[in-house]
Amino acid sequence: MTTNIENFADIDTVKLAIQKFQEIGWPSFSETDNIDEFVEKITKQITEELGKFPNYLMPLKPKNFPFGIFRVREMTESTNFDLYAGNSYPPVAFTKLGRCNFPKHPVFYASNNPITALSEVVRNEEFKGKKFCISSWEIIKSNDTFIFENFLQTSLHPNNHFAVLAKALVNRVNEPFDIKLSEEQTQGIVEFLKYIDSQFISDENYSFSASLAHRRIYGKHNFCTDILMYPSVQTLMQGVNLAINPNFVDNHMRVKRFYVIELQSFDKQSGKFIITFHKYGEIKKNVIFWKKIHPEDKLYQKYVKLDFKSFISDDFKFDFIK
Structure with a gap:
């Protein structure tokens, strides 16, 4: 005071x-x-x-932070996506000047929903044919x-x-x-x-x-x-970034799951998009198990409804392509 x-x-x-x-x-x-x-x-x-x-x-305490935390990386051969670090903030030596950070001083960039996070990575570049990994994170429950x-x-x-x-x-x-x-x-x-x-x-x-x-x-x-x-500039201020x-991140956060997707279309003005899910990653005893998408997988459907809930209407139906 x-x-x-x-x-x-x-x-x-x-x-x-x-x-x-x-x-x-x-x-x-x-x-x-x-x-x-x-x-x-x-x-x-x-x-x-x-x-x-x-x-x-x-x-705030973790229980009072109800927002999602999503991060996106383009999938490249130089990154090992079987490691949590491959989806986290960049190594110090590779950190460049950004909107919220200086070189060699990384921050963990994320968004409140997966599509805002995806749009921040894609920006105005060509995205057809590229695969992206969406990771869903949470703050570990504590009284801190x-x-x-x-x-x-x-x-x-x-x-x-x-x-x-x-x-x-x-x-x-x-x-x-x-x-x-x-x-x-x-x-x-x-x-x-x-x-x-x-x-x-x-x-x-x-x-x-x-x-x-x-x-x-x-x-x-x-x-x-x-x-x-x-x-979020890339969503014309419809979303927010973190x-x-x-x-x-190291002491109070953990990653929950992953999705490998392709973005087929995205309209900034309307916020409408079409994405294809290729597989998802579930964590068991610190190992990421990648699973292909199939219609009988109820766990996959549950995760998508949780993480993409702000984009899913009441009459939403999953469309599976063989």
């Missing part, structure tokens, strides 16, 4: 600062840059104009608390059910403060959050968005973000 509310800018100051940020732009990251120094440069550029800026964190943070204060698609999280945050802007913020300061914080969160969509070279995520996920303090949520701390 803090009482230094005078350090938070009002709405007019924030609007002027945002205009200045847009005019000047943000530094572009080079692989020769020191990451900590680069992030500090970004932070300083913000604080010089606005003073302190808050991060709204949500401590982890830190969740969302960056959803932006123009979400009307079909995005996570808009409720964005609205809830706006309604709770005053909660961390012992003394209530003025209306102008409250509006200023909301305006700043909208600008910051929009960078996870508009930052095309990833330098700024990676800085925002890195200072939260790789921070050198006890309140680092374990799971960061942001809008950037998860690798240490959290």
Whole structure:
């Protein structure tokens, strides 16, 4: 809790600062840059104009995180998909600059549903003839608390059910403060959050968005973000993505099952898609057993209905091709 509310800018100051940020732009990251120094440069550029800026964190227990966690990899000969690691975050040496990470600082990229995860991997590239592995993950049940943070204060698609999280945050802007913020300061914080969160969509070279995520996920303090949520560009903000701390993945998550699929068609505007399932992977005593699809396999049908439930209508029927 803090009482230094005078350090938070009002709405007019924030609007002027945002205009200045847009005019000047943000530094572009080079692989020769020191990451900590680069992030500090970004932070300083913000604080010089606005003073302190808050991060709204949500401590959660695993039982209070009801969302799916899905990750997708294109199947290539260079990856061993019989190992969990082949479906997890990339090795340090192969980690490049991304929307939420710097080189050699991996994060576990995932989505709340398998189709959003698939669209993020496919992007605008040709997908015909390629096979992809969808992995379904979960947080291990425990009484431990982890830190969740969302960056959803932006123009979400009307079909995005996570808009409720964005609205809830706006309604709770005053909660961390012992003394209530003025209306102008409250509006200023909301305006700043909208600008910051929009960078996870508009930052095309990833330098700024990676800085925002890195200072939260790789921070050198006890309140680092374990799971960061942001809008999915590839689904036109209909879905959300997750950037998860690798240490959290190693200590608090596990993979449940896998699907090998081909994407036949995908329409971003409507969200409609056609996929072919080739096989699925079930885990028994740490071994992945791959099973071909056949009509009598009720376990396969059960898994698909669980993992793809948001896309399955009441009259859905399985179509098996010999």
